[in-house]
Amino acid sequence: MKRSALVVGASGIGGHATARELLAHGWTVYGLARRPPADLPGLIPVPADLMDPERLGAALATAFGDGGPTHVFITTWMRQDSEAENIRVNATLVRNLLDALSRRKTLRHVALVTGLKHYLGPFEAYASSGTLPDTPLRESQPRLPLDNFYYAQEDEVYAAAARDRFTWTVHRPHTVIGMAVGNAMNLGTTLAVYASICKATGRPFRFPGSRAQWEGLSDVTDARMLARQLRWAADHDAARNEAFNITNGDYFRWSWLWRRLAAWFGVQAAGFEGEMRPLEAEMANDHAVWRELATRHKLVEADLNRLVSPWHTDLDLGRPIEVMTDMANSRRLGFAAWQSTEDSFYDLFAELRARMLIP
Numbered sequence: 452m453k454r455s456a457l458v459v460g461a462s463g464i465g466g467h468a469t470a471r472e473l474l475a476h477g478w479t480v481y482g483l484a485r486r487p488p489a490d491l492p493g494l495i496p497v498p499a500d501l502m503d504p505e506r507l508g509a510a511l512a513t514a515f516g517d518g519g520p521t522h523v524f525i526t527t528w529m530r531q532d533s534e535a536e537n538i539r540v541n542a543t544l545v546r547n548l549l550d551a552l553s554r555r556k557t558l559r560h561v562a563l564v565t566g567l568k569h570y571l572g573p574f575e576a577y578a579s580s581g582t583l584p585d586t587p588l589r590e591s592q593p594r595l596p597l598d599n600f601y602y603a604q605e606d607e608v609y610a611a612a613a614r615d616r617f618t619w620t621v622h623r624p625h626t627v628i629g630m631a632v633g634n635a636m637n638l639g640t641t642l643a644v645y646a647s648i649c650k651a652t653g654r655p656f657r658f659p660g661s662r663a664q665w666e667g668l669s670d671v672t673d674a675r676m677l678a679r680q681l682r683w684a685a686d687h688d689a690a691r692n693e694a695f696n697i698t699n700g701d702y703f704r705w706s707w708l709w710r711r712l713a714a715w716f717g718v719q720a721a722g723f724e725g726e727m728r729p730l731e732a733e734m735a736n737d738h739a740v741w742r743e744l745a746t747r748h749k750l751v752e753a754d755l756n757r758l759v760s761p762w763h764t765d766l767d768l769g770r771p772i773e774v775m776t777d778m779a780n781s782r783r784l785g786f787a788a789w790q791s792t793e794d795s796f797y798d799l800f801a802e803l804r805a806r807m808l809i810p
Contacts, residue, residue, distance in 0.1 A: 454685075455479040457497070457520035459548060460527025462488050464631040464674050465564050465624070469524050470494055472678035481514055484527070501527075501544040508551050519555030522685050523548070525604075526564045530635050534573040534598050542603035549611035558617045560691075562681050563608050565601040567625050567774065573599045578770040587777040590623070590694045612692075620684040621694040622677065625776055626767050628795045629674025630802050633757050638671075638767055639799045640808075641759040645730060646716040647809045648737050651744055655721035656713040658705065659730045659761075660768025665705050665723035667773020670698040673795040679788045680781060689784045696776040699790040705768070711793060715800055727769055730761035748810035758808065 456473050460466035461482030473480045474493045482488060487496035499510035511519070525545060531537045545563070552558050570588045571578045572595055584592055594602055605621055612619050628639040649656045658665055680697045684690040706722060713720035738755045745753035752758055778786075803809045 453479070454522060455481065455520045456522045456524060456685075457481045457483055457552075459483045459501070459523060459525045461491075461494065462486060462631065462633075463526055464627045464629040464634050464637065465677050466524070466526035467491070467631055468629050468674035468678040469526060469681050472675070472682050476682060481520060483510075501547050502529075502540070504547050504551065507547060511551055511555075515555065517555075519552055519557035521557055521559045523552065523558060523561045524564070524681055525561065525608075528600070528604075528635075534575045534600065537573070537600035538598060538603045541600040542607050545604050545607040546611075549607065549615075553611065553615050556615075558615060560617055560685055561608055561612065561619045562622060562684060563604060563619065564622045564624065564677065564681075565604065566623055566627075567776065568599065569594070569601050569623055571770070571774070572597055574766070577766060578772060578774075583772055586773060587775045588696065589777045590696055590780045618691040620681075620690055620692070622680060622684070623694065623696050623776070624672035624677050625696075625698050625774070626671040627674050627677060628671050628792075628799055630799060630806075632752060632808070635760055636763040637758075637760045638764045639796060640803060641730065641761055641764045642712060642796075643716075643800050643803050643809050644741070644755070644759050645734060645761075646712065646718055647744065648734070648740055649718045650716055651810075652740060656709075656716070656718040657721040657728050657733065658709050658723050658768070659728050659733060659765055660705070660723070661727055661771055662723050663771050663773055664768050665709075668702045668704060668775050669773060670700075670702050670775045671792055671795065672698045673790045673792075676700075676788060676790045680786055683781075683786050683788075687784065690781070690786075693780060693784075695781045695786075696778050697781070698776050698778060699792045699795060700778065701789070701792055702775055703792055708793065708796075712796055715797060727765075729765045729769070731765050734759065734761050744810055749807065750810065751807045 462484040483497040
């Protein structure tokens with residue numbers, strides 16, 4: 452049967468990579484976002500707001516007519532001021548989408564991308580005492596006794612799957628590294644911009660996080676790896692109705708990687724020095740510096756807020772435990788892809804430079 456994909460959040464880090472991966476393997480791909488990307492040849496744009504059911508329905512009708520997608524990849528969320536609001540809004544996004552697609556009777560599979568807050572807790576209780584899990588993190592670990600918008604999104608998918616008889620998978624990446632502008636959680640680009648500012652101002656490239664993160668083992672997820680697992684799961688019957696961790700498949704210590712990232716930019720590295728030095732404070736006064744850099748180097752984005760998410764980088768690098776994930780669930784079913792984390796960062800930095808986003 453012919454397969455068509457609706458990638459929800461196609462302008463984000465994970466969604467953009469997923470759309471590109473599916474297009475490269477011959478899928479018909481529709482990209483849903485408020486502003487769908489224009490840099491993916493073959494992508495069929497679906498401009499829509501998931502919080503507006505009427506306009507969402509109209510956008511789907513324009514894109515699909517009386518038909519619809521066979522596969523949906525949900526890679527988006529909206530950050531709110533509290534976890535209660537995160538739950539309300541992000542559950543509604545998923546519910547509105549699946550309700551709108553239900554009447555089309557074409558849906559065979561839904562993939563939902565969440566993340567390690569499934570194990571570490573929501574923003575309001577992230578990696579806090581009393582909720583610290585055993586690591587490596589495994590899909591078999593139960594939900595925490597905390598409200599969490601990831602759980603609410605999963606429950607919306609499970610309910611719709613029971614109603615409409617489609618299969619599902621849940622994918623849990625750790626710190627997605629990839630190309631996107633205007634993304635709410637973007638550690639790779641945040642570090643690239645921070646290093647560029649350090650080079651321009653003569654400041655050291657200072658590790659902002661905790662001793663546990665500096666010295667402990669960690670891993671991350673290249674957006675291309677996430678996309679590969681999403682496509683693999685869509686193609687394999689054995690992967691149906693399962694949750695999968697997804698990382699690059701290697702481990703590293705920030706004490707090792709930090710100096711290599713600094714060397715790529717030609718800046719002085721400064722490691723953990725006894726206390727955390729949050730990037731949110733470190734970069735608070737850098738907006739004018741970045742505007743001047745953007746003007747001098749003819750960069751395409753002069754708004755620092757469109758590129759960096761220091762609050763999220765601080766959250767990840769400030770955790771009081773080392774964090775790495777176990778991928779046995781997908782490995783035992785045949786998913787064997789692997790990616791060098793060092794290359795993930797270098798590839799991103801090179802693309803940011805080629806696109807004139809960093810000097």
